Amino acid sequence: MGEPLLELRDMTVTYHTGRGPVPAVRGVDLVVDTGQTVGLAGESGCGKSTVALAVLRLLPTTARLGGKVLLNGEDVVAMKWGRLRAVRWASASVVFQGAMHALNPVRPVGEQLAEPILLHGGAGANTVSSRVGDLLEQVGLPARRARAYPHELSGGQRQRVMIAMALACDPQLIIADEPTTALDVMVQAQVLDLVSRLVSELGIGLMMISHDLSVLASTCQRLAVMYAGRIIEQGPARQVLQAPAHPYTKALSAAFPTIGDPESRLAPRGLPGDPPDPSALPPGCPFHPRCPSAFADCVDTDVALRPVDTGRSAACLLEVRP
């Protein structure tokens, strides 16, 4: 063992736009061990999807990726194109949000499942169709649905196809980017169950990205919360949710009512204001303009992530104030 499956070291992503550089990810450190499930939470625009795409260098050409992305100890940022293409999908695959658009609309799903298998030499041309059938059955779809086109499947079925596709080359890591956002609650629960079951059965590492803390709480062992391009709190999922150290995590978890607790349902607390514009971040702690417990030092102290407990860390001055 020794080295982790995926390790992000001071990862930065900057989009170069017509109006100057926009830092979307500003130094993220994150570790996913083999077989571990890690959740990445945050509001839209906090940079969490950028992190997901950056792991396999799938960002548009306007984006610059910095720091280190170590996949099995090998730096993805420094990889040559040929090596990168060999690593993509074979070592780490992605379950994209909204499988409606992430699947090619005019090709049968079986063909799209077979594509990475043939590309990465997972099977010969004659065994590939049985492999495709196995994959579909693994996610609870009959093998003959391989001939279906994406529009002939329901939203949940498409997401299952997407998950089957992610499993096609037996990767050690799956990155799931908002895999259940477009689904209704019942289907969402089924898809989450499926992902959790497959990941634990196959011993795959999972990085799950969502804005929905309840989704992450039910699937992930560890949880990292992002705000304005940085991780502001991380630790074991249950502890982070039940005793948040950072005011932002508190607000985020309070925004989702706890089932069986009438008090939290009757008094849902949202967070006032909007997430900051990444091209014009406030000085000091980027959260201070919206923070209910901000004090004078928050305005000019850029606070770093520091340990608050065993296996936990948070970036808040409240934690270090005597």
Next chain:
Amino acid sequence: MIGPVSTALAPDLAPPTTPGGRGGGTVRHLATKLGGAVVSLLMVIVLGFFLFRVLPGDPVKTITRGAPVGPQQLAALRHELGLDKPIAAQFVDYLAQLARGDLGESYQFRVPVSTLIGERIGPTVLLVGVATALAILVGLWLGTRAAWRRGSRFDRISTGVALLLWSAPTFWLGLVLLTVTGNLFPSQGLINPNTPAGFLPQTLDLLHHLTLPCLTLVAVLYAQYLLVMRSSLLEEMNADYLVTAKAKGLRDDLVRRRHAVPNAMLPTVTLIFLNLGLVVSGAVTVETVFSWPGLGLLTYQALQGPDLPLLQGLFVVLAGAVLVMNLIAELLYQVIDPRVRAT
């Protein structure tokens, strides 16, 4: 989950209903489209008849031009051609004639219209066919490259040149080409009567004559294929499934060849067939400039009269071509795009 439940039911219900239902839908769809085409053709016949009666010029005077004829002879000719009857009666005669499959006889050439059209359709199909095929190839290739490197110098120049040629008048472009190339290419006709018999020299001479009119048509036509392909591909390039394809580890050119370009081609296929119908009539100016003995030149000659039966016959044939191509485009789209098939 809905999927497994519905598939559990499938063996009992799906096989008899699904294929039959889908097949029936296709037949009904086809019948609707065919019916629509027939109605359009009838309207074209009516419109063509009355439209050409409004044209200025007296066909009888044109026919007898230069000959010393008196009023009695003119009246006799008018009676012979049926032009002395009221318009309504002429229309009924025309419909009766059409119903027998007879397009009438040309005033100028004194031969059946169907014979004339039959003679002239070959050269037009040759010219327009070759030009369209080349324009499609050039347009799609340039459009794909321009979209893949959007905003590059190649994109700006090729799109700009295409638009410039697209806006140039066809006859003017033909004349410019004629002037610029000097005596390199023949300026008129299909073939030189002095060319020795035999397949090879005849073919070479035909190609020699074909070059300039074909080039003119290609220059005018390729822009629309370029622009449609470019915009269609640009739209596809933002699609999420291309990120999926890239994430799978496909090479950049495979992402383009396997996923982006085939999908971007779909709207282009419709355009191609819509144009194939239109372009037969669109060659009027090119054929006139280069005296290419096709349907376009025939239309130009018929307009001089006005040679009413010939014009009406041409109108029906050209409109028929558009309608048939529309039908083909419709059917082809059903075959190549599964999303249309399902609805």
